[in-house]
Structures are given as C-alpha cells and as structure tokens.
Amino acid sequence: MIFLRKLLAFLKRDFLINSSYRLSFLLDFISIFASVATFFFVSKLFGEGASKYLEEFGGDYFSFVLIGLAFSGYLSAALNSFSQVIHYEQSEGTLEILLMSPTSIGTILLLGAVWNFFFVSLRVMVYLFLGWLIFGFNLSKINLISSLVILLLTILSFSALGVLSASFILVFKRGNPINWVLNGISRFLGGVYFPIKVLPQVLQKISYLLPITYALRGMRKSIAMGASLKEVKVEIACLTLFFLILLPIALLSFKLALRQAKKHGSLLYS
Amino acid sequence: MIEVEGLSKSFLIKRDIFHFFLLPRRIYALNSVHLKVNRGEALALLGPNGAGKTTLLKIICGLILPERGMIKVKGGVAYFSGETYGFYPQLTAKQNLEFFATIYNLSSHQIRERIKNYSQILEVEDLDKPFWQYSTGTKHRLSLLRTLILEKEIIIMDEPTKSLDPLTAKEFRKLMQRLAKEFKKTILFATHFLEEAETVADRIAIMNRGEILLIKNIKEIQTSLKDLYGEIIKNDIS
Numbered sequence: 001m002i003f004l005r006k007l008l009a010f011l012k013r014d015f016l017i018n019s020s021y022r023l024s025f026l027l028d029f030i031s032i033f034a035s036v037a038t039f040f041f042v043s044k045l046f047g048e049g050a051s052k053y054l055e056e057f058g059g060d061y062f063s064f065v066l067i068g069l070a071f072s073g074y075l076s077a078a079l080n081s082f083s084q085v086i087h088y089e090q091s092e093g094t095l096e097i098l099l100m101s102p103t104s105i106g107t108i109l110l111l112g113a114v115w116n117f118f119f120v121s122l123r124v125m126v127y128l129f130l131g132w133l134i135f136g137f138n139l140s141k142i143n144l145i146s147s148l149v150i151l152l153l154t155i156l157s158f159s160a161l162g163v164l165s166a167s168f169i170l171v172f173k174r175g176n177p178i179n180w181v182l183n184g185i186s187r188f189l190g191g192v193y194f195p196i197k198v199l200p201q202v203l204q205k206i207s208y209l210l211p212i213t214y215a216l217r218g219m220r221k222s223i224a225m226g227a228s229l230k231e232v233k234v235e236i237a238c239l240t241l242f243f244l245i246l247l248p249i250a251l252l253s254f255k256l257a258l259r260q261a262k263k264h265g266s267l268l269y270s
Numbered sequence: 271m272i273e274v275e276g277l278s279k280s281f282l283i284k285r286d287i288f289h290f291f292l293l294p295r296r297i298y299a300l301n302s303v304h305l306k307v308n309r310g311e312a313l314a315l316l317g318p319n320g321a322g323k324t325t326l327l328k329i330i331c332g333l334i335l336p337e338r339g340m341i342k343v344k345g346g347v348a349y350f351s352g353e354t355y356g357f358y359p360q361l362t363a364k365q366n367l368e369f370f371a372t373i374y375n376l377s378s379h380q381i382r383e384r385i386k387n388y389s390q391i392l393e394v395e396d397l398d399k400p401f402w403q404y405s406t407g408t409k410h411r412l413s414l415l416r417t418l419i420l421e422k423e424i425i426i427m428d429e430p431t432k433s434l435d436p437l438t439a440k441e442f443r444k445l446m447q448r449l450a451k452e453f454k455k456t457i458l459f460a461t462h463f464l465e466e467a468e469t470v471a472d473r474i475a476i477m478n479r480g481e482i483l484l485i486k487n488i489k490e491i492q493t494s495l496k497d498l499y500g501e502i503i504k505n506d507i508s
Contacts, residue, residue: 002375009372013361020360071284097416100331100349101373108373265281265325265334 006103007111014115032126039065040135052194057220067220068192070127071154075186075212077113078158079179082166085112095267105258106251109166117155128223142153150218150232153175153239157211160246167250167257170267186212199256214238272307272330272424272458277339279325280479281474299325305338305398309423312450312457316499317477324458326477327426330458335400335483336385345423345456359402363394363412367419381419388418392445407438414445418453424447427459431466439452439466446470464495478506 019025043062051059058064085108089095098108131137165178189196189203190212196204207213218235221227229236261267279300282291285292300322307313316322319338328334330341331349357366361451364385371381376405389397392411404412417425430446431439447470467474468488476484476499483502 005372009369013358013365013369016365017358017360092358093351093356094358096328096333096349096351096354097329097356097370097414098373099333100347101370103373258465259335262335265328267333 003107006107007114010111011115014112018115018119028123030125032123033130034044035069035118036066036127036130036135039069040131050209053197057195058063058224060138060224062131062135063137063224064195064220065193066127066214067129067223070124071151071216071219072152072187072190072212073123074117074151074215075158075161075190076183077116077120078155078162078166079183080112080162081116082109082159082162083169083176083179084116085109086166086169088112099267106254110194113159113162138224141224143226143228145220146222146227146229146232147219149229150215150222150235150239153217153220153236153243154211157215157239157242160243160250161211163250163254167253170254170257170261173266178232182210190211191216211239211242214242271309271342271344271456272305273340274303274305274326274330276339277303277305277326277329277341278337279322279329279334280337287415298336298480300329300336301318303480303482305448305482305485307424307456307458309344309456310450310454311473312446312459312471314471314474315460315477316462316464316467316474317460318462318503319481321477322480323477327428327458327460331426343424344416346420347424347426348417348420348422350413350417350425350430352427352429352434353392353409355401355409357401357412357416360400362398362400363404363415364397366412367397367416370416371419376419384419384421385415388415392418406433407435407441410434410438410442411445414442414449418449424456424458429461430459431461431463439463443469464499477495477501479504499507 040062043060043065046061054061054064086095089098089108092116094127128137128139130202132139134184161178161182165176165182168176168178185206186192189199189207190210192209196213199207214235218227218232218239221235223230228237258267277300278298280296280298282296283295288327303322303326305313305326315326317323321390323467325334327349329336330343331347357363358369361369367385368381371384372407385397387401389395392415394408394411394415401409401412427446431442434442443466446457446459446466450457450472452472459466459470473485473487474495475482483506486498486500487494
C-alpha cells in the first residue's frame, strides 16, 4: 500500500513536471509522425526487394522497422532513466532530502524511472496507432498475451542494464561506457532498422549476445505474425536468462558504486 | 541526542589535467571530532569556510560515510539547507510538500493536518503557487515547513540564513528559536553568523581545519562571542 502511494506520488510529480513543458511534448509527437512517415516511404522504395530477409517477420519492411523503432525506445529509457533520476535530483537539490527518507535509494531510482517507461509506452502506442491509421500497418494479427510477456521481460532485462549504467554514473559522473556501448551496438546490431540476417556471420554472433535482439524478434513475431507463447519460447527463455544473469550483477555493482560515492562524498554533486 | 566520537574523514583531491603526473592530494576534512548534542539543545557550529562543518553535518545525516569514529543518533533526523531548498520549481509548494511527506511514509490524513497546522504557525498562506515564484524568504519558510511536517526530533541545519537579507534573517532566527524552545527540537546548525549562534544556540562549537577547538555554553562566555571567536581562530592559525 505504501509502495503504491509512493508510486502514485512519483507519477503525479513527473506528470506535473513534464506537462509543464507542453511544446516539448507536442514536438516529440510530431517527430514520431515524421519518423514513421520517413520509414513508410523508405519501405516503398524497397518494395519486395527486402522480403527474403523478412520472411520470418511477415515480409513487410514497414512493419519490421515500425516495431523496431517503437520498442527500441525501451532500451534508451532503461539505459538513461536511472542515471537521469540521480542527475535530476542532484541538480534540483532534492537528493539529500530523498536519501534521508525511509524510502531506499533503490526504490527512489525505480519509482523515479517509472514515468519514463510509462512515457515510452505511450510513444509506442502512438507509433503503432499512426502506423495503423495513416500508413496501413496491420494490427489485426497481434497476440496480446505473448506481446505483453515479451514486453515485460524486455523491460526487466533492459532495466538490469539501466541499473548497471547508473552504477557507472554514480562513480564516474559523466562518460558512461555501458550506455555508450549498449546504445550504439544495440541499435546497430540488434535489428532495429534491418534484420540481423543481412549482417556478416561474425556480427550476427555478436547480436545474439544482446537482449534487444530477442526483444525485437519476439515483439515482431507477436505483433506482426500473431505468434503464441509457444512460438516465442526461445525469445522468452533468452530474455529471462539475460534478466537472471544481469540483475544480481547490476544490483551488486550499484551497491558498490553507492558505497564508493558516499565514501568520496560525491553522491550529492553532479 | 547526537553523539560523535573520534570522527575522521579525508578526501582525495584529483589533480587537474595540467598536473596529471602528480599524485592525488589528500585533505583532512575532519580530524578526530568529538561532539555531543543533548536532547532539546541547540548547538551552533561556528568556523571559517573549509572548517569541516558541512562534512560533519552530512556524516551525521548519513549522506557521507566517515573513515573512522562512531556516531550515535537517537531520534529521527531532518535536514535543512539554507543554500539549496530541495523543492521542484515547477510544482506548487503544496504539491512539493505532499510529495515529500508521502516519501517519508506520512498518511494522507497526517499530510493534510500537518500542512494546515504548521503553515499557520509559520504564517505561510498561499501554498498554490509554483515554487519558483516565491520570494527567497518564503522559500526558506517553506523549506522549514517541510522540516516541521516530517516531525523529526533532530533538525540539522546547514547555514540556515545564508541567502537572506538582514531583516528576513532576523525573522527566521526567531523561528529557529521557536523550534528549539516551543517545539523542543534538538538543533545542530552550522553558521558563519555570530549573531545567529548567540540568539539561537545554547552552546557553540568553534571549528577550524577539521577540528573542534572549543565547545562552550553561550551563558559562560565572559567576553563577546566575536572576541572569543577571533582569538580562537587566530591562535589556531598561528
């Protein structure tokens, strides 16, 4: 109950703060439209040419890239949210007050990041809605249960990476190798814009080590092909494995980083 | 009650890019500090910049880890900074207060009651403006209002009147006196203003270079506090 009240308090705070920047809100949604339109016309250019690489996803490049664009937002949100929470509270001078509260730093980070995930989910809906309404994206096959399971595992495994990323921010302040490597490599090798089958064998092998590869493949199969839980069991198993391996590593690094920051007295300064 | 025994803390200061070849420099912020603040007492930490006052306060608050020493704190602690208010500028004062009170596990009923009671005591009337629109003096009061709403026994204040004009600072000191006398709070505050220490504190502790040089009851000071402070700091430097 207390946790729920705190969650609502954070959501209310972040909604009020973010909605005070209305123009940014509007521009964000315009940029989604521009991005969807751009890739719609790029897909027209490809026509049937790319279909042999896209067979397992229904053979349509627009659907492929739309889902990639929409759901890769979760990776950015996970990698940036936790460190953004620390930076934001430091800059507003509220971190001291929050750290002295009976709410643990882990809960503060988690609740502070919820709005970003909520907002990304809203953006995903706008992506899919615009794709469906204006550009003929087919949503009729969607399997809601497998989509939601893949989405949940995606958020969990990406969040573990986000906590790892926040640990680096606590110690190094700026210059976050986890964020830099994962954001760059995942967008390139994770199959956001093109199927990994077009990559050379060596790069394909690297892409299998990234959770985004399984997240996007699972989402595409569930949304565009209507795949059941059984049909996305490999993706579910891989994402679960990523989560189970990454979470303890991330929590341990965060604990050590927090101790280090408190020792150096650097926690309160950005 | 706060009890600190043999507290030491040092920081490693990295060299800038032009002196990367030199080893990091270690500075001692606190050196075997002993201090006791009794329940219901107001103690002022006096000292020049870099004396270690803020480090000591933040260690007591649990925001920085000490290297050596022991800290015993009996009762909940609330922190007040005269430099950063720690409010979200876009939210109204009320929205800010409600948010922090929730994070501190207060129920909705407690939040409503306490905001109403303490805002009357502190004479803060309009809580529905965005925080950035308030004057500096009112921001101080709002920050103090949050401290009161949390109803902690101990209040740690870092330079509470730092950015206030002399008149507003005087008003604010009266509020600090009320906290100590009327609300029986234990107050530990760092300040540069001797007048503030004299009017609010029961005892003063003079710090310099990470050490407490003197702890004295305000009533026992024979000469003026200004002379005593000057003498202590001058002797320490020489």
